[in-house]
Amino acid sequence: MSAVKTSASGGASSTGGSALIGRLVQIAILVAIDLFAAFLVINLARDGIWEFAIFLALVTLFVNVIQFRKELFPIRWISPALVLMGVMVIYPILYTVYVSLTNYSDGNFLTKTQVINQVSRERFLPEGGAVFDYVAYRNEAGEFALLLTNSAGEAFFARVGAPLEAVKPDAEGKFADTIDGFTVLPRSERFSALATLSALSFGPEDQPLQISSGKARALQPRFIYDSAKDSFTDRLDGKVYFADDTIGFFVNVADYEAALAADPNTRISSFYLATPTFAQGAGYRVLVGANNFTRFFTSPAIRGPLLQIFTWTVTFALVSVFSTFALGLLIALLLQADTPAKRVFRTLLIVPYAIPALIAVSTWRGMLNPNMGVIGSTLSDILGYQIPVFSDATWAKVAILLINLWLGYPYFMLVCSGALAAIPSDMYEAAQVDGANTLQQFRFLTLPLLLVSVGPLLIASFTFNFNNFVIIEAFNKGLPPILDTPTAAGQTDILISYAFRLAFGSGRGADFGLASAITIVIFAIVAGITMLQFRFTRQWEETSKNV
Amino acid sequence: MSSMSLAQNSKRKRGEGNYAQQKLFWKVVRVLVLTFFVFFALFPAVWVLSASFNPSQSMSSQTLIPRNVTSVDQLLVNYRVLFETPRYPFFRWVLNSVIVASITSVLTVMITALSAYSFSRFRFFGRQGLMLFILLVQVFPNLLAMVAIFLMLQQIGQYLPFLGLNTQGGLILVYVGGGMGINIWLMKGFFDSVPRDIDESAQVDGATHWQTYWLLIFPLVRPILIVVGILSFVGTFNEFVLARVLLRDINSWTLMVGLWGFVSDNFGQNWGIFAAGSVIGALPTLLVYLFFQDQIVGGLTQGAVKG
Numbered sequence: 001m002s003a004v005k006t007s008a009s010g011g012a013s014s015t016g017g018s019a020l021i022g023r024l025v026q027i028a029i030l031v032a033i034d035l036f037a038a039f040l041v042i043n044l045a046r047d048g049i050w051e052f053a054i055f056l057a058l059v060t061l062f063v064n065v066i067q068f069r070k071e072l073f074p075i076r077w078i079s080p081a082l083v084l085m086g087v088m089v090i091y092p093i094l095y096t097v098y099v100s101l102t103n104y105s106d107g108n109f110l111t112k113t114q115v116i117n118q119v120s121r122e123r124f125l126p127e128g129g130a131v132f133d134y135v136a137y138r139n140e141a142g143e144f145a146l147l148l149t150n151s152a153g154e155a156f157f158a159r160v161g162a163p164l165e166a167v168k169p170d171a172e173g174k175f176a177d178t179i180d181g182f183t184v185l186p187r188s189e190r191f192s193a194l195a196t197l198s199a200l201s202f203g204p205e206d207q208p209l210q211i212s213s214g215k216a217r218a219l220q221p222r223f224i225y226d227s228a229k230d231s232f233t234d235r236l237d238g239k240v241y242f243a244d245d246t247i248g249f250f251v252n253v254a255d256y257e258a259a260l261a262a263d264p265n266t267r268i269s270s271f272y273l274a275t276p277t278f279a280q281g282a283g284y285r286v287l288v289g290a291n292n293f294t295r296f297f298t299s300p301a302i303r304g305p306l307l308q309i310f311t312w313t314v315t316f317a318l319v320s321v322f323s324t325f326a327l328g329l330l331i332a333l334l335l336q337a338d339t340p341a342k343r344v345f346r347t348l349l350i351v352p353y354a355i356p357a358l359i360a361v362s363t364w365r366g367m368l369n370p371n372m373g374v375i376g377s378t379l380s381d382i383l384g385y386q387i388p389v390f391s392d393a394t395w396a397k398v399a400i401l402l403i404n405l406w407l408g409y410p411y412f413m414l415v416c417s418g419a420l421a422a423i424p425s426d427m428y429e430a431a432q433v434d435g436a437n438t439l440q441q442f443r444f445l446t447l448p449l450l451l452v453s454v455g456p457l458l459i460a461s462f463t464f465n466f467n468n469f470v471i472i473e474a475f476n477k478g479l480p481p482i483l484d485t486p487t488a489a490g491q492t493d494i495l496i497s498y499a500f501r502l503a504f505g506s507g508r509g510a511d512f513g514l515a516s517a518i519t520i521v522i523f524a525i526v527a528g529i530t531m532l533q534f535r536f537t538r539q540w541e542e543t544s545k546n547v
Numbered sequence: 548m549s550s551m552s553l554a555q556n557s558k559r560k561r562g563e564g565n566y567a568q569q570k571l572f573w574k575v576v577r578v579l580v581l582t583f584f585v586f587f588a589l590f591p592a593v594w595v596l597s598a599s600f601n602p603s604q605s606m607s608s609q610t611l612i613p614r615n616v617t618s619v620d621q622l623l624v625n626y627r628v629l630f631e632t633p634r635y636p637f638f639r640w641v642l643n644s645v646i647v648a649s650i651t652s653v654l655t656v657m658i659t660a661l662s663a664y665s666f667s668r669f670r671f672f673g674r675q676g677l678m679l680f681i682l683l684v685q686v687f688p689n690l691l692a693m694v695a696i697f698l699m700l701q702q703i704g705q706y707l708p709f710l711g712l713n714t715q716g717g718l719i720l721v722y723v724g725g726g727m728g729i730n731i732w733l734m735k736g737f738f739d740s741v742p743r744d745i746d747e748s749a750q751v752d753g754a755t756h757w758q759t760y761w762l763l764i765f766p767l768v769r770p771i772l773i774v775v776g777i778l779s780f781v782g783t784f785n786e787f788v789l790a791r792v793l794l795r796d797i798n799s800w801t802l803m804v805g806l807w808g809f810v811s812d813n814f815g816q817n818w819g820i821f822a823a824g825s826v827i828g829a830l831p832t833l834l835v836y837l838f839f840q841d842q843i844v845g846g847l848t849q850g851a852v853k854g
Contacts, residue, residue, distance in 0.1 A: 071671075095699060104698070334581055
C-alpha cells in the first residue's frame, strides 16, 4: 500500500523503480491476506458459523476494493486500523447482540452443522457386521497395524486411517512376519499392547475396524442423519430424533412425554442434556428471540438479583465519582496555594495512580482482612469487634468505595490542578474588588469554571466506574452471595461482573446468551450516558461563554 | 499565588502582623492535611514493599520493619520462593507480559500513526464522519464484550490454533484492536501541529506520500509516538480482565493473571509471595509514571482544559 505513485512523483526513474517494487510487495501482501481470510471463511462456513464467516468475507472484500480504487487511497492508510477495530471491537459488539438472541450456553455450544457432524461420527459395533481374526504388527515408530483374516479366506493389512490392503499368504498359507516395515508383535507383548490396540481405529476413517473380544470388528455409524426429515435414527434401538429448532435439540417426543409423565417438572432442555444417546454437547445454538431479555422481567429468580445489582452498580459509580472528585479537588486546592514542597507532595500523591489496579486492590484486601491484615486486625483490637468486611454486604461495599477513592482521587487531583491553573487570575481580582469572600469565590467562580472543563470527565469517570470490573473481582469476587438465586450472583457484583459470572464464573454451567443480554443493557446505558455527555459538554461550553 | 488561599481573604479584615500569623497557621494546616493524605496514599505501597522483604510469608506475622533478620538472604526469602518454586512459572509470566505488551505497543504505534497521518494530511469524502465513528466506537471498550470475544477466539482457535484462546497472538490482536480509537485521535492532534509546508516542499521535490511520511513526518512526531507507545505498554502490561478471560492455561498467563492466582487461593499464606510479585509487577509502571510525570500530567490537563 506504500509506494503508490502520486501525480507529483512522475519524474525520477529511481522513484518509478521503487514504485514498481512497492506495487509488487503490495500485491503479494494482498494475496497472502486473501488466502488467509479464505481459509478461515471456508472453515467457518463449513461448520455453520455463518455470522463470523460473512463478517470476515465483507472485511476482506473491503480490503481488496480499496487497493484497486485510486480515489480510496487515503483509506488504505487507515485500513489496518479499521480492520482491527472491525474484527476486535465492532464485530464483538454485533456478536454480543446476536448471542443475546440465542440460547448459546454450555448445553447448546455448537452450531447445528457441527452437532450433525459430531453425532454422525459416532460408531457402534453392529451385530452381524464384518468380523476378522487379527494379528498385531508394529513398526519402529511404534505405530500399530493389523493383519486381518476372515472366514472367507480373504486377508487384509490394516493401518490406522488408511484403506485396507489385500495381502496374499505364501505357498504354505503363512503370512510374512514383516510387512512394509511392520513386524509381528512378539507373543510376550501382545497382552500389554491390548489396551493401546483397543483404543485405535484401523482401516479407512469412514469404515473403521476396532478390536473387541478378541476379534477385529467393523464399526458402523450409529446415528443416520436424514436431511429431508431433519432427523437422526439410532440404529441401536431404532428410535428417531427430530431436530427441534426452537430449543436447539434433537428430540424424541415419546421419550420426553414418558419422562414428563414420571415427573411433571421435567424441563425439556435438561431432559435432552441428560438422555444418554444425546449426551453433552448434542444441543445446538438457535435463535430464541427476546427470550433472554424477557427473563429479566418474568423470571423472579433473575429479576430480584438483577434489580439489586443494577441499584448497586449505579450507587457505586455515583459515589465513586463524587468522592474521588471531591478529594482530588480538595488536594488540588491545597496544592494551588503557596504550600511548601508542592512538587514533592504531588509526586507522592500520584503514587496510587501509578500502581496497577489489580495489585492495589489485592493489597487492600490483604490489609483489611479482619484476622490477619494490618488494618483489619488493628481495628479489631481497638473496637473489640471484627468488622466483617468480606462477609457482610454493607461493610464490603464501604470497603470497596474506600479503596476506589484511594485508586481514583489522583486522576481528579491532576485534572483539577490543570483546570485551576487555567482559570485567569484577574477573575479572582475582579471578584475580590466586588467583595466576594473565599467561599463565594469558590462557589460562584471556581466551581462553575472547573465544571466546564472537568464536567465531561466526571461523566466519563462515571462510565468507567460503571464497568469497573477489576475492583469488584479483586476485592471479593462479588461476594457475599445473594441467596436463593439459580444464577451465581453476589451482593457486591456490578452488571459487568455479573455478566462475567454468568458466562465464566460459576460452576453451574455457562449461559452466554443471558450474559450477552446483560451486556446489551450495559451497552445501552453507556450509550445513553455518552449522549448525555455530549449534550452537557455543549451546554457547559455555552455557560462558560456567559461567565 | 492564586486567590484561592484562604489567607488572602482575611487581609482586609485584620492588621498586617495578625495576617502573617494567620498565613503561617493556614500553611501549617495545609501541610498537615497533605501529610495525612500522603500517609493514606503511600501506606499500602510501603506495606506491600515491606511484606515482600518479610521472611515470614504469612500475613498475620508481618511487621513493618522485618524482625529477626540476620542476613540479606533472609530478606529475599519471598523472592527466592517466587523464582524457584516450579509450581509458579513466574519468569514465564513476566516474559509473557513483556512479549504481549511490547508487540501490542509497537503495533499500536505503527498502525495508529498511519491512520493519523491520513486523517491529518488527506482530505477525502467521509473523513469527518469516519473520525467521529472511531470516537464513538471507543465509547464501548472491548472488555465489555468479553463474552463475545471469548467465543470468537474459541471459534478462530479451532482453525488457527496460534490465534485462539490461551495464545499470545489472540490476546495481542484483541488489545491492538481495542486501542485504536483514542490513540488515533491523540496522534492526529499532534500530526496537525506539524506544518503542512514540510510535506508540500518534499512532494514538490518528487517524494511520494510514503516517503514523506516515513522519512520526514514520522521522525518529527517521535514525541507522541513515544507517549502512545509507553501508555500502550503500561496499559497492556497491567491489563487483567481480558487476559484472565482469554488465558486459561497457567503457562500462558500474564503477570497480572499469575498474581491473581496467589490472591484468589489461600491469600493469607501466599501474602509474602504475592508481595514480592507485586513489587516486580508494579515497578515498571511506577517508574514510568514518576519519570514521565510532567508529560502525563500535561496530557491529562490538556484534555481537561479542551474538554
